[in-house]
Amino acid sequence: MRKVKIIEPLANETRNIEKLNVAAYCRVSTDNAKQLDSLDAQIRHYESFIKSNNKWTLAGVYYDEGMTGTSKDKRTGLLNLIKDCKEGKVNLIITKSISRLARNTADCLELVRSFTELGAYLYFEKENINTQSMESELMLSILAGLAENESLSISENTKWSIRRRFPNGTYKVSDPPYGYDARNGKLVINEEEANIVRHIFSETLAGKGSQKIANELNRRNIKSKRNSKWTANTILGMLQNERFIGDALYQKTYMDSNYKRHTNYGESDMYYIRDNHSPIISREDFEATALVLEQRAKEKNITKEDSKYLNRYAFSGKINCKHCGANFRRRTHTSGRHPIAWCCFTHIRNIKACPMKYIPDSSFKHAFITMFNKLVFGYGKILIPLYTSLQNFNNEDNLKLLEDIEIQLKENNQQRDVLVELLSKNYLDPAIYRESNNKLLQEAKKLQEEKNILNRMITSSSEELKELNKLLLFLAKADMINNFEDKLFNDFVKDISVFSREEININLKCGLSLKERLVI
Template sequence: MTRHATFPQHRKVIIYARYSSDMQSPTSVKDQIDQCQREAISNGWTVVDVRSDEGITGTRDDRPGYQALMNDLEQRRCDLVLFESVDRLSRDQEHSARFYKIATHNEVELYALDSGYVDAIKLGFSSTMAAAFLEALAFKTRRGLSGRITAGKSAGGISYGYRPGAEKGDLVIHEDEAIIIRRIFKEYAEGKSPLKIATGLNQDLIPSPAVGTKRKTSGHWKQNTINGNRERGTGILNNELYVGRRIWNRLRYSKDPKTGRRVSRLNPSEKLTLTELPELRLVDQALWDAAKARQEAMSKERKTVAADGGTLAVTRQNKRRKYLLSGLVRCGLCGGPMTVAGGNATAGKRRYYCANAREKGVSICAGMKGILQTDVEHITLTELRDGLMQDAAFAKFKVDFERHTHAQGKSVGEELKHRDKMIAEQERKRDNLLKAVADGDYSSAVIKFLNDVEVELTQMTAQRVAATPAPVDLPDNLPELYREYVDDLVGMLSQEDVVGRAGLELRELISAVNVHPAKAGGHTITLEGKFLEMLDKTKPAGRAGYVGLTKFVSVGCGSRI
């Protein structure tokens, strides 16, 4: 229908249509184009091109169709742009004003089906109304979500481990996925990296959380899915709903005026809404705390690595760590790190030297004679060993050992049940495919799929057998075994396959091993950290508490560096 009869005939027109990522149907673009074409025909205008954007918000100006239209204006390919309404062209005041300036400069007029010819005043008014609409919509949406959270409902999105309940916004535990969640927490607390956990899940053919969603995905687990971001509460290891606690409003969002993309920022703690939902707990508190303790230890390690000028990730740093006390030994003269050099692992003649004196010279640190690596470790771990030899320490170890064994058996039982269920589902899939083949309803694609299913079923069955543990009984000679391990603490913790993790655990007890030169020609070693608190707890009755722990070590031979 013609809005302005004053328009001249034979105009060259480019049509623009758009639907955003809200509840609009993709067919709305076709509907908009059809209406614009009818309008052009009724006015005798010639449509020279059509530009459109689908599923992109009007607050962004990096839309492909919109950018192509801007280029059309610059090339003067038309003298009229035709669209349904101004908010289809843009919902951003700044973008609308710029588009109007470029169109006017190139002598191109704008025409909207709902309001006719668009001038500066009409464009400004429409753009302001569109901006006000978006702000009001955002406010009402957040108000509605806040009400749902207060009522104990979900504000949208379903975390892995849950499925929708009977009523809208309710969640119930997805038992099969809950087993995987507990497996992830258990393996992480035991020292596995997120990458190794993801690798294991992929090897076991466990579908990732993205499977079955609208996201384009390979269906594989990734380490970031597990690790996420502690501060932002993303990733499986940081989802507090797994301990029955929902935290809402952790982030706030705004549009970057340069890119038009949404940017998230952390809200202050007083803005958070916390709801206790014990019925949704998947992970017991002890396991959650163990995972959080490891995360905290890894975080401290990253800071230590960064402070020492390291650039490796913590997991790579741990793999690279050859010595139990790497990174902990400090020079008592300058406070800088001491590093191992000289000798060889077989002869045991490696020594700690001040890195500053060795690499920066005497103007930074005068240095001291090297101290045997084995002496430093022996002095440090002897005191730890003495504490662990106390009867109370063994009693605690026995209780912890029995609890760990019981928990491990329960966890393995859950995992085996889950594997049995996956195998049963795969067998049903295979049987249905075999029936289709027997009935003659098949194609080459069906045969290929059947073969793939058979391969996966064989793999699942083999993994089920491998995952079945041998029965574990509490050894009769547990006290002797315990004392043997503690007595050989240095040797046990220095083994290549445990030194990285052992070193990480020691950093929870020891913050520094300070080495000072002694007048007698040797060294004094002073320990710092929670280690001293533990020694206080295990010291014999009547003995004075530790203010610091200092030991003298003779230097033997070794050059001053």
């Protein structure tokens, strides 16, 4: 009979079980008492939560207080976490939500990739997303795009503070036009440049066209404001610039929610200040020049705000160079492998001004086909869960801020009522009343502005959710495609950002920005 020896199992406490080193990251954006209490509660929660799992070892709870999420550079807690990940002390990081980690697309992508390369993965509790299970760049791109709208409020507040200085004339110029220098925020005439400005107006009134004037200045090796070549458009812009008669028109352009700048045709307030600084051109010459330009425009049948070129192709006006900011133009090659291509307009005019070379039309189309097929393949596992979580995620923080502002407005109103009552009973000096009341009125005005900004942001987020819903409904019935379709591109794509001849971002109307590789 065979002998069987029984090998007893090792006791649990003696077995060598490799545990995950798990850390948590918390952040609050202000340092008021309520927020700090919340931070303490988060720290206690994560310490207890991690310790309760016998497969985990607590590597630490990292936190930042009173810091915004738009940039990682000033967050010491996050920087310490990155340092410990580099040293192999952390394998998994738990955080409440995407917005706690970053509200800036570039930082979010950089952080997720950096942690992944270091062997540390992130788990976002609110969105139920674990970066260890991500299989493609698609998810990373979506992940980052979701958090960026949060930074819009910071941008809006900055723009609001600048707009406040327009009406009372306290705005300080930092980028003076050709012919002027900026000194202590004021425009001072630069006589050398001013003589060129006078020459340009004089030549225009004498009948010379803008292109001829530009050519003459280039032949004389006279540099423009940014030390580049003179162009007809540069000359036309100067001939219509009210700064040369001593006036100032503020907010000629505005920036939309996607950080794109547009000419202001009445979408935002403008502020005109007469006799703001010393003039270079007389009002009579300026008005006479305007009549000359108007007559030329009539002869060429060109009207303001009208485009001379029709968007005949799907990519027309939708490809942007990230090197110089110019749009791409369609080019036809009479020889070579790429008969149709798109090229940066700055590069077309001056090869040295922008290094971006042409990209074949077929490369953009192939990139779109690849991106669309990724969406068809992955929308059920990625986009639908994200859409569900986003319905609350996008506006939750903003709604909380709205609630706080409403409370502050109510308190402000109550304080003003108290001042009125004290004044009526002769308990308060009229001068002190006026000073205190004015401060409260200014505070109320600021709060109301912030409230209006948040309301606009919530509306904007709702529009993007509608576009995402539209995309999901389409993808639910769509098959993968083999050929480029103009209508499909125009229905869902806002524009394309070109970083190099190898890498682009396809920016969808729903707010998502998806990276793709180019094949040339």
